[in-house]
Amino acid sequence: MRTPSRESQVWMALFLMGLLGLGWRALAIGNGRGYVRAEDYRFVDARPLLPQHAEAKAPVWVRVYPVRPPGVTTGPATGWQIIQPDAPPIRVPENHPAVAWTHHAPAVPREFGDPAVRFSPARTVGIWTAGFLTLFALSFLWGDNPFFKLMQALVVGTSAGYAVVIAFWSQLVPNLLGNLWPDLVRSWAVPGHSAAKPDWLYLVPLGLGIMMLWRLAPVGGWISRWPLAFFVGLMAGVNLVTVFKADFVQQIANTILPLVVIAPDRSFDPWGSLKNIAILVSVVSSLTYFFFSVEHKGAVGFVARIGVCVLMITFGFSFGFTVMTRITIFSSRLQFIFDDWLWLIDPLGNR
């Protein structure tokens, strides 16, 4: 067996010491614990309760809210009511059929003790995982390593899985299935879905979707090119006129500016004039730099050189902003590590 190098041994020792320190801190003060607040969501069929829906053929689902004693905003409900924006609330009879679920929203440690707030093992694991994954991501600065690879695979896999679930519930169920089989979707997934009858035109996107997935089949992979071609054509058509108008026609209009600016009090505005002249000079000189039909010599060369300077200033401006963005992201991750995970600081008074 190969003995690890001296450098690896030092890093291993530091890593173990860090882990021991973390473990000791977690046992001593319990940092990184997550809490959740239970929120009840309940919907009832409003037909027997609201006269305006008495004649409806399909159920009309409306959300009901908990009734609690005066001054109490949390804890178990004594009943349920429909809150109407422009009328007094309507009490829902006790045995009225309802669709209900509990949503667990994040809570802060300070709220622990509230009857609706409880310790969440899942959220705690999430905070610790996020802490370690942040360190794994940063470890790439030291060099490629298995921890970084693990983090990378987890991010890619989780993002893809999350995107599939969101697309299914936000797109396929309400927009496609909801328009083809509205009653089924209302009874199964989206109680408030308002499409009254099937719209068979949606069989076209269903067919295109199946054709797109055909590329996974062992034969006939070419079939997926048809929906792809449709999508490319659609996006080109959608973008063509709008982007041309916004990014070309209106941008030209934006550079047609008065070079001598007169203020509302009829006095000369030197700064406004200078700004407009700078915009005009920058646009003309930058365009000249990219104009290759004339050799960049003499006057044209001089203007093109001004164009290069304008481009350099623009790149510097972009670079400065990019650095700023990256530092903000880095410092917000450090804030997460020191605040939410290790509980070393508490700027928001969460604990």
Next chain:
Amino acid sequence: MLQLLNRIDRRVIYLVMLGALSWAVLAQVQFPEEKSERTQVVYDTIEKLPEGSRVLVSLDYDPASSGELAPMSAALVRHLCERKHKLYFMTLWERGGGMIRQNLKILKEEYPQMMEGRDYVNLGYRPGLQVAIRNAMSDMRSDFLTDARGVSLQGPAMPLTRGMKSFQELNLLVCIGGGDPGAKQWVQFAASAYGKAMIAGSPGVQSPQLQPYIPNQLTGMLGNVKAAAEYEILLIKGFPQFESRTGSRDAQRRMGPQLVAHLLIVSLIALGNFIYFLERRAG
């Protein structure tokens, strides 16, 4: 000495940066901020809207950009709520649902009188990139059937959206966008195409792209966390109750590490150039 400086491992620089930023975060270093004219334009646009105006808040970003954009969204949403405007939340990003929920938490905790359906609505994630914007602006009734929780937008619990035909009926578009689709697409397909007033919030890395749209196609822009910090200052000045409210200085807290990091970067650039010129002189 010169040779030693020349041979510094890049990882030492990373460690120095980590140390400097960790110190700034742990010590919670903050510096005074001064408002800029551009931030003032955004503030005034919301301030001048009549009370109860209908405002779209499209939060087109995900956790990767939330470090920079979440404080901006929170400040804008707080201002809109203080002015008692009606809010329509949505996102064009599939991971943006959580960003909306963060802002709804502010509404629930700080503005409990605001009622879902009457004062605000969560339209959730809207797939389709710029096509979703186009549909929303031309005729939303075929695409926008329910809110994020499946409640019918044409039902009795949703006076904000009942009978609404398109986003053209809104008074102001606000988009906090971290990339594509985002503020650029909202300018192209909504603000420019339909002549609507619009405010954008963008991370620093994106803001140069939006700059040319101001002021004719885009009313105003908060271009990075510095602009968000300036906005917080304006908000605290206009609404003194924010002085002591939790989370109303998030962007300002992020400006401390920002300044420390900038000083370090400028010093390192100066040091690098100094070494380069010394080497050149030495031949």
